[in-house]
Amino acid sequence: MVRIICEGKSDIKNIKSLLKFLTIEYKDRHFIATNGKSFLLNKTIFVYKTLLEHIENGFVEKILFIVDADDYKNDKSLCGIENTISKIIKLQQDLNIKEISDYYIACDPISQKGYFESLLLSTIDENVKRCYEEFRQCSELNSKSVDKNILTELHKLTQPDKPYNFEHPNFILLKEKLKDLFNE
Helix, strand or coil, X not given: CEEEEECCHHHHHHHHHHHHHCCCCCCHHHEEEXXXXXXXXXXXXXXXXXXXXXXXXXXXXXXEEEEECECCCCCCCCCXXXXXXXXXXXXXXXXXXXXXXXXXXXXXCCCCEECHHHHHHCCCCHHHHHHHHHXXXXXXXXXXXXXXXXXXXXXXXXXXCCCCCCCCHHHHXXXXXXXXXXXX
């Protein structure tokens, strides 16, 4: 069995959408949401105690961490792509799961900042993106919640038939990691 460990429930929802697109069957028990990056990177949380027991008993054979890069400006100790990678590698080492685990850092691949939602929004048409940016400037909505919530919901309203382009090159690496995880 596999486990996908991510920060929150919205990440799980987005990953499930991608798995459906890939026609990979999954179960809810494949997912663990830690309720934030600081918890995900904390080797002492209860979830990891249970996970290690499941590994020891042969129930879990592969793990994929999917973690947001965030922005280094917001938290110099946890955020930014380099910090996130080094913290995940340390967690893998501390839990002694390096051989059975992998990771994917979710963000806008060009800016290397952001969240899973930033990755999703990086795949949409440039004209639509420009429209969203104009909305952001006009509404003066510039907080972290903009990408994670408002722009994502706005996109779902304006492009309901094909909300994101899972065929976009920005998804190649994540799709490969998910296929490998599920041995597809």
